[in-house]
Amino acid sequence: MDWRDHGILLTTRRHGETAAIIEVFTQAHGRHAGVVRGGTSRKIAPILQPGAQLDVLWRARLEEHIGTFQVEPLRSRAAAAFSGRLALAGLNSVVALLSFCLPEREPHPAIYKHSEQLMDLLGQDEVWPLAYLLWELALLEELGFGLDLSSCAVTGSTEGLVYVSPKTGRAVSAQGAGEWADRLLPLPPCLRGEGSAPDEEIAQGLLTTGYFLENHLAPALGHKPVPEARTRFVERFTRRL
Structure with missing residues (x-):
């Protein structure tokens, strides 16, 4: 099993003496974890900063395995x-x-x-x-x-929308809020x-x-x-x- 994708680095944690487990939000494969061998080395560690844009190659024997990543930097956002x-x-x-x-x-x-x-x-x-x-x-x-x-949950109007119902997530107008205004969200x-x-x-x-x-x-x-x-x-x- 293997695939290549671009992604945003979310997290990094040490794994063993020299490796790291990273979590990447990839374009086509979603949030995905994998091991980077040598991930704590002076060469690779500076690349593995949260928010970095990476080109990643993931490999595993079976799809359900955590697998390994090979990473190449595309864009650092550290600065x-x-x-x-x-x-x-x-x-x-x-x-x-x-x-x-x-x-x-x-x-x-x-x-x-x-x-x-x-x-x-x-x-x-x-x-x-x-x-x-x-x-x-x-x-x-x-x-x-x-x-x-888009419109008031009470009156149906699209005017004067100033609140959100904390229960339903629908907009509410000042007129529709009435005595419940202090219980609504801005x-x-x-x-x-x-x-x-x-x-x-x-x-x-x-x-x-x-x-x-x-x-x-x-x-x-x-x-x-x-x-x-x-x-x-x-x-x-x-x-x-």
Whole structure:
């Protein structure tokens, strides 16, 4: 069994004295793990940084085996990631969420492409937070927990949508919310793709996507907690407010 693909490196851990086990989110083969022989060496270890774009060749005797990877670097994102604390926190959140959310060996080409585009914006702190928010929204959609923000769940109107139902993920207008408004989540315009947004709006959007990650997606994955890396990124971002 063998295949070749491009992928984003998610995690690396030492295996034995000189090898490493890496987890890569690949374009055609999904989240996939494998052993890199010599992965802790001076030659290979610098390549195996989270977020790196790799060309990988996977081989195994049987498909169910963990197999081995041969890796070649395509694009390092280390310089962009270490350009500032927000960039590093953002990269860590992306790779942690992908490792947390994605089923093993199941292709997700749409979110792969979106993730690659997001990674390429690392270090551009003026556009990264909004791009990251929309990526989280797309991740929820890809995994079956998408939000329906097209019209009010109560009145059917497409006007005045300012809330999201924490139960259904549907938009709610100010008129439709009534006395339940304080129990609903915020729906800033940026969540509906309405252009650029100030940091305050993005922070509101992250509160809403975070709720669905924690209370809808995580329980479906066996009640594992959402990675702390996501919390650290949000905290880092909100310090700008």
